[in-house]
Amino acid sequence: MDMPLPDQRIVNARDGLIARLRGVLPADAVISDPAETRAYECDALAAYRCAPLAVVLPRTTAEVSAVLRLCSQMGVKVVPRGAGTSLAGGSFPTADCVVLGVARMNAVIETDYDNRFIRVQTGRTNLAVTGAVEADGWFYAPDPSSQLACAIAGNIAMNSGGAHCLKYGVTTNNLLGVTIVLMSGEVVEVGGPWSDAPGLDLLGVICGSEGQLGVVTEAYLRILPKPEGARPVLMGFSSNEVAGACVADIIRAGLLPVAIEFMDRPCIRACEDFAKAGYPDCEALLIVEVEGSPAEIDAQLARIKDIALRHDPVAYRESGSEEESRKIWLGRKSAFGAMGQIADYMCLDGTIPVSELPYVLRRIAEMSAAVGLSVANVFHAGDGNMHPLILYNANKPGDLELCEALGADILKLCVEVGGCLTGEHGVGVEKRDLMTVQFNPADLEAQLRVKDVFDPAWLLNPAKVFPLDVTASRRAS
Amino acid sequence: MTPLVLQPQSEAELGQMVRAAQGPVSLRGGGTRGVAYGPGTVLETAGLSGITLYEPGALTLVAGAGTPLAEVEAVLVAQGQRLAFEAPDLRRALQRQGVSTLGGVVATNASGPRRVQAGAARDHLIGVRFVDGMGTVVKSGGRVMKNVTGLDLVKLMAGSHGTLGVITQVAFKLQAVPECAVTLQTQVPLSAGLGLLRRALGSPFEVSGAAYGPFGAALRVEGMEASVRYRAAALKALLGGDWVETAGDALWAGVRDAHGLDDGALWRVSCKPTAAEGVVGALAGVAHQATFDWGGGLIWIAVQGVGDAGAALIRGAVAGVGHATLMRGRGAAAFAPEAAGVAALSRALRAQFDPKGILNAGIMG
Numbered sequence: 001m002d003m004p005l006p007d008q009r010i011v012n013a014r015d016g017l018i019a020r021l022r023g024v025l026p027a028d029a030v031i032s033d034p035a036e037t038r039a040y041e042c043d044a045l046a047a048y049r050c051a052p053l054a055v056v057l058p059r060t061t062a063e064v065s066a067v068l069r070l071c072s073q074m075g076v077k078v079v080p081r082g083a084g085t086s087l088a089g090g091s092f093p094t095a096d097c098v099v100l101g102v103a104r105m106n107a108v109i110e111t112d113y114d115n116r117f118i119r120v121q122t123g124r125t126n127l128a129v130t131g132a133v134e135a136d137g138w139f140y141a142p143d144p145s146s147q148l149a150c151a152i153a154g155n156i157a158m159n160s161g162g163a164h165c166l167k168y169g170v171t172t173n174n175l176l177g178v179t180i181v182l183m184s185g186e187v188v189e190v191g192g193p194w195s196d197a198p199g200l201d202l203l204g205v206i207c208g209s210e211g212q213l214g215v216v217t218e219a220y221l222r223i224l225p226k227p228e229g230a231r232p233v234l235m236g237f238s239s240n241e242v243a244g245a246c247v248a249d250i251i252r253a254g255l256l257p258v259a260i261e262f263m264d265r266p267c268i269r270a271c272e273d274f275a276k277a278g279y280p281d282c283e284a285l286l287i288v289e290v291e292g293s294p295a296e297i298d299a300q301l302a303r304i305k306d307i308a309l310r311h312d313p314v315a316y317r318e319s320g321s322e323e324e325s326r327k328i329w330l331g332r333k334s335a336f337g338a339m340g341q342i343a344d345y346m347c348l349d350g351t352i353p354v355s356e357l358p359y360v361l362r363r364i365a366e367m368s369a370a371v372g373l374s375v376a377n378v379f380h381a382g383d384g385n386m387h388p389l390i391l392y393n394a395n396k397p398g399d400l401e402l403c404e405a406l407g408a409d410i411l412k413l414c415v416e417v418g419g420c421l422t423g424e425h426g427v428g429v430e431k432r433d434l435m436t437v438q439f440n441p442a443d444l445e446a447q448l449r450v451k452d453v454f455d456p457a458w459l460l461n462p463a464k465v466f467p468l469d470v471t472a473s474r475r476a477s
Numbered sequence: 478m479t480p481l482v483l484q485p486q487s488e489a490e491l492g493q494m495v496r497a498a499q500g501p502v503s504l505r506g507g508g509t510r511g512v513a514y515g516p517g518t519v520l521e522t523a524g525l526s527g528i529t530l531y532e533p534g535a536l537t538l539v540a541g542a543g544t545p546l547a548e549v550e551a552v553l554v555a556q557g558q559r560l561a562f563e564a565p566d567l568r569r570a571l572q573r574q575g576v577s578t579l580g581g582v583v584a585t586n587a588s589g590p591r592r593v594q595a596g597a598a599r600d601h602l603i604g605v606r607f608v609d610g611m612g613t614v615v616k617s618g619g620r621v622m623k624n625v626t627g628l629d630l631v632k633l634m635a636g637s638h639g640t641l642g643v644i645t646q647v648a649f650k651l652q653a654v655p656e657c658a659v660t661l662q663t664q665v666p667l668s669a670g671l672g673l674l675r676r677a678l679g680s681p682f683e684v685s686g687a688a689y690g691p692f693g694a695a696l697r698v699e700g701m702e703a704s705v706r707y708r709a710a711a712l713k714a715l716l717g718g719d720w721v722e723t724a725g726d727a728l729w730a731g732v733r734d735a736h737g738l739d740d741g742a743l744w745r746v747s748c749k750p751t752a753a754e755g756v757v758g759a760l761a762g763v764a765h766q767a768t769f770d771w772g773g774g775l776i777w778i779a780v781q782g783v784g785d786a787g788a789a790l791i792r793g794a795v796a797g798v799g800h801a802t803l804m805r806g807r808g809a810a811a812f813a814p815e816a817a818g819v820a821a822l823s824r825a826l827r828a829q830f831d832p833k834g835i836l837n838a839g840i841m842g
Binding site: 113115116137158159161165169187189190192193195197199200204207208209212226228252254255292295296299300352353355383384418420422426435438443444446447451 | 622625703
């Protein structure tokens with residue numbers, strides 16, 4: 001993966017930059033010791049590392065504004081960072097940048113059940129948002145797997161989803177308003193605890209903009225009353241195709257489970273070895289979760305069972321208790337950890353039309369065999385958001401490159417069947433150079449023009465989202 | 478001279494027309510729901526009609542922007558599916574004729590009572606193609622449910638009222654029509670009624686409609702029959718009082734379409750639900766009627782006999798807690814004035830997408 005050459009003029013002026021950052025921030029908010037900035041060299045796309053010039057950890061919107069104004073004046077690039085859990089390298093630093101982390105901005109500003117929102121600083125973790133309202137019977141719906149660690153800032157930047165977004169939508173469907181600081185330092189309030197924009201829907205384009213447009217410091221989030229209960233059912237099938245057909249039938253029947261998760265044999269085995277969740281030995285496994293009162297759950301599961309039995313499941317287990325529910329989810333939730341135990345892996349995130357599931361799984365298996373790298377599949381089947389995990393050995397020369405090439409081919413396949421490169425992780429640096437597979441020059445140009453409006457000097461989160469050659473002239477000017 | 482009406486029959490032809498345009502172009506889907514139309518040559522998208530992809534198993538529909546909403550709804554209902562956001566039919570409220578199109582629905586982000594549960598049109602829009610002000614065809618999003626690839630121009634186009642581009646094709650995710658719906662109604666005064674709606678929305682019983690009007694307070698629950706029965710009973714127990722169960726179809730259509738508000742100016746107010754009563758309270762002494770949707774988060778207000786259509790009172794009361802759009806009538810700007818920062822960004826975006834300033838010119842400021 002190429003990154004632009006660092007701007008030596010900026011790199012050489014590092015000491016002056018740090019002194020000026022200290023001039024606008026409290027002493028403990030500027031980190032410049034290389035031993036301490038090391039923690040910010042990468043995010044969860046750990047294959048790539050680069051030390052930034054400095055890291056700043058402001059505590060207020062005013063401090064964020066001061067940093068951005070200063071960097072803007074000095075022509076210094078800024079890489080915004082939530083909790084650094086991006087799998088796409090969304091907060092990967094450059095050697096000539098300041099990393100701006102919002103982790104210290106984690107306060108709840110306002111909770112309003114009557115109007116069904118919470119307002120938080122965006123360094124707050126996803127799970128801590130729910131934590132703030134849970135005791136009163138409420139929750140924040142988007143639930144990325146990293147929800148214990150990931151920050152709302154990153155959720156907004158990547159428009160994060162999660163297992164339960166089949167029913168509740170992704171971040172953009174649960175975001176009411178933001179305080180965004182532009183690269184110029186200007187603070188703009190967009191939206192609020194009401195529906196609709198009075199004019200253009202700026203909130204819609206800010207959400208998912210991967211730190212290209214500004215730094216979101218505060219957010220109004222929609223909160224929901226917790227359902228009375230939830231219950232998962234686990235089903236095993238003799239092939240991926242049959243499991244895929246079962247998913248399609250559940251959706252076609254108009255049932256709306258909160259989650260439909262899919263795991264294939266390599267993934268089932270790894271999870272079983274790792275977490276001992278007691279999964280059946282089979283080719284494909286579905287976890288379907290429904291919500292409501294006990295009677296409502298019974299009624300929904302009866303319908304789902306009818307459908308599942310038509311596909312001759314090799315296993316069908318309805319949870320009968322909290323403990324059984326926990327065990328059913330245990331394997332799925334530890335899937336990534338389990339994979340990490342066997343090998344290094346790259347997690348893909350393409351989305352496909354649900355109807356293409358069986359074909360795409362078959363093609364992935366063929367491509368995997370041809371290259372000689374194993375691929376395990378674990379994903380949100382209800383909305384077609386795939387997560388193929390390509391296993392490789394980071395210590396074996398050439399293996400990472402082989403893995404990346406296979407990854408690119410799988411994502412191209414997703415686009416070919418009518419899908420997209422990324423369903424919830426974002427483009428970051430990882431899929432930047434594949435954007436031309438999905439978008440033609442005019443499509444990309446329209447996106448660049450939005451960036452021109454918010455960040456005319458192209459200083460925010462450099463070298464992400466858009467192919468470098470597409471942005472070269474803008475970055476140079 | 479009667480202005481020429483442009484009626485492109487394809488996206489390519491539309492692109493040529495916009496590229497060739499020497500002056501402003503006034504965009505129309507079916508002309509049934511635009512808050513305002515710009516000056517200049519009328520361009521109608523009705524020729525871009527037809528469903529290009531409908532996959533019931535994937536809950537996905539792709540169609541030309543000129544496709545009549547009614548045609549799409551009929552095709553969907555035959556498969557037991559629907560557009561969940563319940564687009565209003567504003568022809569009566571806005572005194573319009575014509576045939577509502579999908580493009581118009583998207584351009585105005587038209588959303589009905591189910592928004593409180595299912596979201597707005599923009600939340601169901603998964604892909605869009607449009608022709609920008611230079612005549613260039615642009616696509617964003619696609620036909621899949623989850624997509625974060627690149628900047629989300631899909632959301633930006635939703636509700637852009639034709640000022641960023643001419644929408645040519647839209648893709649929606651769909652919802653199965655639930656097997657059962659029940660409406661609960663009770664006659665209570667406004668303040669108590671709005672309080673009931675908010676409590677219901679704060680319950681786990683998945684209310685898909687929460688309105689107050691001449692019919693009193695009304696709640697809707699939808700889903701599998703046993704579940705609907707259970708939730709209706711649970712809501713009654715939670716809220717107390719005397720509730721009657723009705724079919725509700727006509728009631729929700731009336732709320733959705735702003736019926737019964739035919740005289741004078743018509744406002745559409747989006748606000749913090751708890752602010753709703755205060756907004757209408759500001760009109761004490763002025764003749765007016767109001768219907769509250771979204772648990773108070775949306776108010777349709779008809780105002781009679783004030784020179785500025787009630788703008789000063791309504792916009793004053795809603796400042797800081799929402800915004801008000803003048804849907805019918807004169808005497809004030811249709812779109813709410815925006816704060817300086819947002820207004821500057823919006824102006825700059827319009828200048829990027831429509832540098833000649835010809836698409837529905839000036840209607841949003």
